[in-house]
Amino acid sequence: MFNRRKFIQASAFSTGAMALGQKYLNLPSGTVNKPIVISTWDFGVAANEAAWKVLTKNGSALDAVEQGVSIIEAQGTNQSVGYGGLPDRDGVVTLDACIMDEKGNCGAVLALEKIMHPISVARRVMEKTPHVMLAGDGALQFALSEGFKPMNLLTPSSEKAWKEWLKQAKYQPSINIENKLYEKVAPKKLPGNQYNHDTIGMLALDEKGNLSGACTTSGMAFKLHGRVGDSPIIGAGLYIDNEIGGATSTGVGEEVIRNVGSFLVVELMRQGYTPEQACKEAVMRIIKKKPETAKNIQVGFLAINKNGEYGAFAIQQGFTFAVCDKNKQDLVLKGKSYY
Numbered sequence: 001m002f003n004r005r006k007f008i009q010a011s012a013f014s015t016g017a018m019a020l021g022q023k024y025l026n027l028p029s030g031t032v033n034k035p036i037v038i039s040t041w042d043f044g045v046a047a048n049e050a051a052w053k054v055l056t057k058n059g060s061a062l063d064a065v066e067q068g069v070s071i072i073e074a075q076g077t078n079q080s081v082g083y084g085g086l087p088d089r090d091g092v093v094t095l096d097a098c099i100m101d102e103k104g105n106c107g108a109v110l111a112l113e114k115i116m117h118p119i120s121v122a123r124r125v126m127e128k129t130p131h132v133m134l135a136g137d138g139a140l141q142f143a144l145s146e147g148f149k150p151m152n153l154l155t156p157s158s159e160k161a162w163k164e165w166l167k168q169a170k171y172q173p174s175i176n177i178e179n180k181l182y183e184k185v186a187p188k189k190l191p192g193n194q195y196n197h198d199t200i201g202m203l204a205l206d207e208k209g210n211l212s213g214a215c216t217t218s219g220m221a222f223k224l225h226g227r228v229g230d231s232p233i234i235g236a237g238l239y240i241d242n243e244i245g246g247a248t249s250t251g252v253g254e255e256v257i258r259n260v261g262s263f264l265v266v267e268l269m270r271q272g273y274t275p276e277q278a279c280k281e282a283v284m285r286i287i288k289k290k291p292e293t294a295k296n297i298q299v300g301f302l303a304i305n306k307n308g309e310y311g312a313f314a315i316q317q318g319f320t321f322a323v324c325d326k327n328k329q330d331l332v333l334k335g336k337s338y339y
């Protein structure tokens with residue numbers, strides 16, 4: 001039974017939360033920072049550039065995030081997203097992606113093979129089917145029926161890295177601390193900050209004040225065939241609530257899923273946390289539950305609120321994110337971290 005005392009406590013709490021929320025979320029009118037697009041890692045700069053073109057033409061946040069992350073999916077040089085992504089332990093490139101709009105609509109593809117733009121397939125799932133997720137062969141079948149062209153996603157350099165890995169075939173599913181573990185198994189000089197992971201998660205707020213997000217990855221390098229991480233899971237790798245804000249993640253997907261990370265970040269912003277505080281709290285949940293595991297893995301969250309304020313936090317140093325707004329189009333910032 002719902003007792004009165006509890007009811008009073010509950011309403012006192014929500015009033016408090018609202019008041020706290022107002023501190024961060026209700027800036028004086030006219031100070032909303034829009035349009036704006038933010039995305040994970042240094043390579044987010046190129047993605048933001050494409051998204052910015054959409055946003056400055058009064059385009060929707062949804063189109064912006066789809067077109068933004070597509071740039072990275074098509075870059076054969078990026079070994080953690082789309083074409084050129086590192087394969088699983090069987091040498092198969094499988095891609096995960098999801099997209100979410102301001103109305104709470106969402107779509108995702110899991111372990112999709114042979115298609116360069118999983119984000120666009122995810123959008124079709126959202127817009128053309130009554131479902132949220134399609135996986136594996138079914139996702140491929142759907143993509144083909146929508147006119148996407150199949151191709152070989154394994155580039156020579158990703159194949160070379162996989163063959164190197166096969167020499168030891170050490171199953172080491174922990175995602176690196178940016179640079180330590182993977183140097184042993186991959187070509188020394190991969191472009192940028194790319195080792196055995198990295199995902200592009202993008203969040204945009206358009207001129208109308210609507211939020212959307214996209215997240216796309218080839219996932220953990222040399223994973224078990226069929227393994228799916230957080231990136232295509234709504235609430236884990238990405239979450240948007242148009243009243244509050246949005247969040248996305250990168251790093252060891254298993255830990256993000258276990259803590260429903262991006263949903264958690266958005267709900268914390270609802271309670272009044274700033275984007276950075278919310279990301280930090282989500283990281284702390286992971287660390288508190290598994291302090292020993294957390295020492296050796298990376299997880300980073302990136303978030304934006306309805307006012308276009310943004311923030312990030314990661315377990316380990318080295319997490320970067322790219323910001324593009326009216327003030328600056330090619331900003332790269334270092335996320336704060338626990339270690």
Ligand code: ASP
Binds near residue numbers: 196199217220229230
């Ligand atoms: N989160 C991705 C996954 O677990 C990988 C990454 O972001 O590095 O598949």
